[in-house]
Amino acid sequence: MTSQTVNTPTADQIRRAPKVLLHDHLDGGLRPGTVVDLARAGGYTALPETDPGRLGDWFRAAADSGSLERYLETFSHTVGVMQTRDALVRVAAECAEDLAADGVVYAEVRYAPEQHLEGGLSLEEVVEAVNEGFRLGERRAREDGRRIRVGALLTAMRHAARALEIAELANRHRDLGVVGFDIAGAEAGHPPTRHLDAFEFLKRENNHFTIHAGEAFGLPSIWQALQWCGADRLGHGVRIIDDIRVGADGSVELGRLASYVRDKRVPLELCPSSNLQTGAAASYAEHPVGLLRRLHFRVTVNTDNRLMSGTSMSREFEHLVEAFGYTLDDLQWFSVNAMKSAFIPFDERLAMINDVIKPGYAELKSEWLFRQAAPTSDSVVGDA
Template sequence: MTGPLPLDLTSIQRAPKAVLHDHLDGGLRPSTVLDLAASCGYDRLPVDTEQALGAWFAAAANSGSLVRYLETFEHTVAVMQTPEGLHRVAHECVEDLAADGVVYAEVRFAPEQHLTAGLSLDEVVQHTLVGFAEGTAAAAATGRQIRVTCLLTAMRHAARSREIAELAVRFRDRDVVGFDIAGAEVGYPPSRHLDAFEYLRDESAQFTIHAGEAFGLPSIHEAIAFCGADRLGHGVRIVDDITGTGADAQLGLVANYVRNKRIPLELCPSSNVQTGAVASLTDHPFDLLARLRFRVTVNTDNRLMSCTSMSQEMAKLVQAFGYGWADLQRFTINAMKSAFIPFPERLRIIDDVIKPGYAVLIG
């Protein structure tokens, strides 16, 4: 036994990680945005060099407003309208996650936003899944094993959620493991999409809902009480139903229900600061929720906009709250327990990949 490795970004990159909340259109390489814009004739990018474009995305996302944050996706979605664009972005997404030590990923995107070049919804999903598969094979060729699945997202301000839910069920045997709704929360409650959620429950399909990021506790309550969400996308404002920060903290009815039912929270620390859901990383309720034994998970949300990775998110939490290897392992196992793949596969990744990987780091 040599003892645990020091907890720094380099060592964290070696740790096996699982991400449940990563947006495909929020994780492009700046160089890829430029290349695809040139190839498809998109001429509305704000700057024309890789470094400047990466900096622009980060600066534009740091507005403190979810609505302004979402405006940055106009550019990434615009270059993902062709088979070549979807394929390349999906392929590179897998390579980038694997290079960061991610061994399991659920990557989500909204097919309805990729139809302007004439593709059908089914074709959008098919081309994306091919990209994921080829990215997985490319990562394996370099000795990096990763399992990537897909969530199909419906935009909460639109009226296609039932159609996207049916699409998710149609592809459920081809690595589409669940459904999601996303977009601006204010004015677009999840209960507007009850027919989609009722259909999914009838089909025994799993789904998560973006809730408690910008609108607060009422959004979370609707997501679980009316819609039956299996997980909460962000869910950070569950803290509004908790009084106190110590061992004597008091949970309200909604917070108590979420904890008792072990409903996973897909927390995205950097993104939550950028959108104004929390004031700063040190103010993030992640640590309070972890100490109160909510099922917290660490996620990237949008790697391009937040200029981040899973390793960087974990490193920031280590710096902010003093976590050790055992904590990072617990958060990773939380994610795998909450994944939308079958139980035996979840167990295999936990027992054969995550626990042995952390054992090496802990020493």
């Protein structure tokens, strides 16, 4: 499953490794201090805490509570302070900066424009503000000696009736910072097939889209996303494990849907920490990512909601290194998988892989080999 030529990376190497992120929610990644600032500036008085440290702890505790009501409440507060142009620009800029500081070189960040209209903005103005913020954050990152490219995914809420409108919005802003479309929200009772008009429109326009599927509802959600809607990627998709049988002797048998997903190289946007919070896995060691990686599914690793999960791409990789003994070769495999699956043109993906990702990991592997010749006191992940 892992290379025998490169040993366990240090926490610092994981942070410096060039990483690719495909599943990250803008309203799930705010800095606690920013939430406090924006609430104060916008007259938002519903925050449970006004001290940034305590507020960050509250977000994580609510997300870990096992209560869907408390988990959803966390987003009411972040969305609640993201209702003006200045707020959206700031949040998007800080998102790009934070990801770049964590070693992410390419990210697709999603948000639902329809959730940011309470302050009088139009859908167009929301998209323009977020794109402006991403560009600002990219420039600030470059000034700090870091590189990142951020593309936006416009999300429609599956319980609402604006999917076609949001799909058309995404299509108008393609090549202007928006790279694709997403649909999110509770899977149970809200199948993606309710929004076939949006998906048919995107396919006619040769546009890209991913669908949240196979996180809570299971195999029927995955099947509908692929066979009825034609999704390019699966948001989460972790429940594909339900179509894989592992025998007592270690033998593995794939069902028809799992075989299709693997054969067609359908990208899985796995979010380990988030999956633990929602009950899709009991622990990192038991997370399906281990088996799916071993079976060579198109696995990618993602953050989902960095604030609520108290996570980052580096932390996600650290958890997997600890759970499965992954090496730099494995982390490169995940990163290349994600870059191959991005919604930007092929030549641009290839350039990122060959000019940024592979050279970045090659440098880290050389460091590791040097340490074997002249051991140092560098800590491993578990000591960081």
